[in-house]
Amino acid sequence: MQDGQGKSFATMLSPIRAGQHTLRNRVIMGSMHTRLEAEPDSIAKQIAFYAERARGEAAILVTGGFSPNAEGMFDPEGPRIDDLENARSLRPICESVQAEGSLLCAQLLHAGRYAKIEGCVAPSPIRAPINRYVPREMTDADIRQTIEDFANAAANAQAAGFDGVEIMGSEGYLLNEFTVTHTNKREDDWGGSVENRHRFPVEIVRAVRERCGPDFLVIYRISAADLVEDGAPAEEIAELARKIEAAGADILNTGIGWHEARVPTIAYQVPRGVWRKAAANVKAAVSIPVVASNRINTPELAEDILASGDADMISMARPFLADPHFVKKAREGHADEINTCIACNQACLDFIFSDRPVGCLVNPRAGRETEFRDTPTDTPQKVAVVGGGAAGLATASEAAMLGHDVTLFEAQDKLGGQLNLARAAPGKEEFNETLRYYGGQLQKHGVKLRLGQRASVDDLSGFDHVVISTGVTPRIPxxxxxxxxxxxxxxxxxxxxxxxxxxxxxxxxxxxxxxxxxxxxxxTKAQSPDAFCETWGVDPNFAISGALAGDPLAPVQxxxxxxxxxxxxxxxxxxxxxxxxxxxxxxxxxxxxxxxxxxxxxxxxxxxxxxxxxxxxxxxxxxxxxxxxGQEPEQALAESLAAQGATVTMIGGAKEAAELDALRAIDEGVRLAQSL
CATH class of the missing domain: 3.50.50.60 (FAD/NAD(P)-binding domain)
Known part of the structure; x- marks a missing residue:
């Protein structure tokens, strides 16, 4: 349970009991919207996506959110699980994950006032600042029917072969909306007092447990810090946690912040591990396993949180886009080979918000597993890659992994190119991890490095293929x-x-x-957790209402x-x-x-x-x-080579001088290597 550097991940890799299940380790792949369900050949793509992460040894995988009814869909195309036959079509996904030794849980998510549909519903008719639709206030009959809908949805998931469900009670979705006065202005049995505001989610958990029996895993995602005005204080969160446990939940996962919050929660500007105390507050209230989440992206941090007792388990979503074998590499002593999530959001959240299937800047395979191969080439080539920026690093490491003989020329005395500039920006020091990863991959797969050598036409003779990834220079107006x-x-x-x-x-x-x-x-480039909380007006103890200690937009000197x-x-x-x-x-x-x-x-x-x-x-x-x-592409070498009839491909900034676009550069590099 150590890597080659002697780091121990004994707690993270140890089994834990949750309900009737013994989990093989303490890591959950958290829920993510993927939009793979809307893709052609969607089942095959979801099988490839989830099975790959199960092979990477996450103990539990949680799907993107399924709505329990029509009113709860996040958007008109959102996935639902209120139809039994449609649910059963998902069985092959469940079986593929279980065959690899992991459990698969379907997240049940009612979007409430965040639903981008006419006729969305909420505890009170208060429009969300991120949605143009004003929700309809739910009647008592609506509420009771929705409780039944959650139970039916869980039963459908069970019939489809899922090992359990995660009931989404955080991030400002419907269940969370009922628990706080920020959105619940009711004066009936479902609002007003804390007891009444907690009643709806508690009844849902109880109904799911009664419908699905003791062997079905029930996870509840509780909001551990709302980060909005009139959000829940710590004592109310602890009280809700105890009620959810008593109602039959096996695990309490923690969510941080509503989608409308003015405090960043998961982007690169947020320090790693800043939310761990919020999970610790929940853990102190209950005896079932509690999961820490958000901005945890290395096994070292995961182990520290677990070993300290702040949480019993760790949920990571985007880190499993960046590297589906996160846990397996840690267990096998190769933690230094983990492709670390840099929290850029460019191809995960931003793709989802623009109606595209999920992707990953540092891992172009994510969400597109069926488009790539890992088997060595039958026709190895001698390949020169000129330029050690993002595009060149991706090309060289991928081509060498596939069996090509690769030499990488870099004019500077260090690798990175424009990444060395990007990582100077506040929060973007996460790119250090990307450079560490690629440096290891080049060494592992035998890439010959020529640092400090500006490649000439003569240097590149004798290569079967020359890849020009010389990047850009600043444009002078x-x-x-x-x-x-x-x-x-x-x-x-x-x-x-x-x-x-x-x-x-x-x-x-x-x-x-x-x-x-x-x-x-x-x-300072990298803010400490305390400095981040001070900057954005967050209570570092997550004790007061909404965990807001000040105005997130207050001026900073x-x-x-x-x-x-x-x-x-x-x-x-x-x-x-x-x-x-x-x-x-x-x-x-x-x-x-x-x-x-x-x-x-x-x-x-x-x-x-x-x-x-x-x-x-x-x-x-x-x-x-x-x-x-703006930037200008570096293309002089490519033009000289082409004039001599060499086989040349330009990628990244050398091909098109756009913004410092590592997403495009890495994707182009990997795909070029795949095509050789």
């Missing part, structure tokens, strides 16, 4: 005064080659511009004054990720960063940056002017 001493590129700032002054103008408000602006106003500008008339930051953009925008507002759109750049001189805005001239005084004005 055609602007009078752009060579002024005050001007620096984003690469110079993020690499530490230039230090910005106290007043800064950032030209460009895309992803790079926002990262640079946050880099400039944030004194910073020594620098930063103005961010863009030529587009649209709202600055409009193109950022759906699930992380709001965090960046709020963080910059908290630090007093001004954002201007619709500007025309005029010139740069000793007075600063001269612009036109709404036709009026304006000068932005600045000690430093940072260029975040």
């Amino acid at each position: 055609d602007l009078p005064g752009v060579d002024h001493p005050s001007v620096a590129t984003y690469a110079e700032i993020l690499a530490g080659d230039r230090v910005a002054g106290d007043t800064v103008a950032v030209m460009g408000a895309g992803g790079i511009g926002h990262d640079v602006a946050e880099f400039l106003v944030t004194e 910073t020594r620098r004054k930063v103005v961010m500008l863009q030529r587009k008339a649209s709202k600055p930051g409009a193109g950022l990720g759906v699930s992380t953009g709001w965090i960046l925008r709020n963080a910059l507002r908290k630090h007093g960063v001004e954002a201007l759109g619709g500007v025309v750049y005029d010139r740069i001189d000793d007075a600063g940056l001269h612009i036109l805005i709404d036709g009026e001239p304006k000068t932005i005084p600045a000690d430093t002017i940072v260029l975040c004005t």
